[in-house]
Amino acid sequence: MPIDHQSGPGRQIVLCIAYTGTFYAGWQRQSNAITVQGTLEQALSQLLQEPVRVTGCSRTDAGVHARRHYSHFFTRSTLPADRLPYAISPFLPKDIVVLKAWDADGSFHARMQAQSKIYSYLIWNSSRPDPFWQQRSAFVPGLLDLSLMQQAARDLVGVHEFDSFCAAGSTAKTTSREILACSVDCPPTAHDLPPGFENAGLAADYGRLLRFVVHGSGFLYNMVRIMAGTLLYIGSGKLAPDSIPAIIAAKDRKRAGKTMPPQGLTLEYVRYADSRYADLALSGPQKELNNEL
Incomplete structure (x- = not known):
């Protein structure tokens, strides 16, 4: 047994x-x-x-x-x-x-003692798919306004009832969650070669990677993927940049954006109060991510 x-x-x-x-x-x-x-x-x-x-x-x-x-x-x-x-x-x-x-010591519980979680969602924004990113991001053609997405992401921060960002089938007893931080940026990719190389600047013509990062006390079913889809609608002009507060207040899943596909989503980090259950030292991209938040 x-x-x-x-x-x-x-x-x-x-x-x-x-x-x-x-x-x-x-x-x-x-x-x-x-x-x-x-x-x-x-x-x-x-x-x-x-x-x-x-x-x-x-x-x-x-x-x-x-x-x-x-x-x-x-x-x-x-x-x-x-x-x-x-x-x-x-x-x-x-x-x-x-x-x-x-x-x-026998008293630790990986799920019950988690204080907060950080997720990222990646979007490959280009006229053409990228085989190097197809299993780690969602492909989205068409122009997206990064500044509008960044503006809207700030409205997700705070304690809210996130019914509009919860997919059907959730077993959560309450939809109230606290979002501690949100950001949208364009991280560098392997296509971004240093100046002086023959194909430096190719990435600017080829496409760009958008990254949505969210830090919260907890998340509902498909919540991050729906948030990403809502910001995508704002970036493409399907929703107004100031629409997030009204979407939250409506408590209606139909008011938010689509549920983005799973491959763009990554659980980046889980925070615990007891430092024994954190990494010995955060370094590199993960340390930068935590500094941003």
């Missing part, structure tokens, strides 16, 4: 993993589909030679990615936690990586 994933004998270990969700039917274990949770549990069970059940911080949908996803499990194994990321690598596919593992 698997060790109970809420409490049990042995040690509690916390994992921080990254994955691309392109070829998975989401995070949550399913009996008839390949999922991130199921794949991770199988790898842990093979490595530790015992059945393992993992509890995750977020149940990402099919096709959605994660840069920092936290989970916990119990084990009787004596394998040092700091060796686990290396030891498990041969048992995992290349699109799932254990970045770090910690020993916990």
Whole structure:
């Protein structure tokens, strides 16, 4: 029998993993589909030679990615936690990586103790699709006004009842959520070569990547994807730039923009009050993302 994933004998270990969700039917274990949770549990069970059940911080949908996803499990194994990321690598596919593992005291809960989450949504805005971004972004042709999208994103910040940004099928008891920060920008891409190279400036003609980043205490079903779709409508002129407050007040899903496809969405980071369950040191793009917010 698997060790109970809420409490049990042995040690509690916390994992921080990254994955691309392109070829998975989401995070949550399913009996008839390949999922991130199921794949991770199988790898842990093979490595530790015992059945393992993992509890995750977020149940990402099919096709959605994660840069920092936290989970916990119990084990009787004596394998040092700091060796686990290396030891498990041969048992995992290349699109799932254990970045770090910690020993916990048995009281940690990856989902219940999460204070807030940061998501990003990427849009490839060009007249032509880009094969390098097709599994990590949504392709949107036509001109988008970045300044209008940036202006509108600020109206999402605050405590609101986000009924208009919640897809059908939600089981949430309340639609009230707090959005702590929002931003829309154009991050550099691999097409942006340094000045002096022959094809420097090609990206300006070829297309651009738009990034919507949102930091919130929690999110409703498809909430970030609907927010991204609403900002897209504002950027394309289908909605007025000052329409967000009225959309929120209406509490009507039909008033907001479309639900964007899953491949553009990434769970960037999850924040916990206890510093033991945060990365040793944020660096590079992730540190910059947190500084922006």
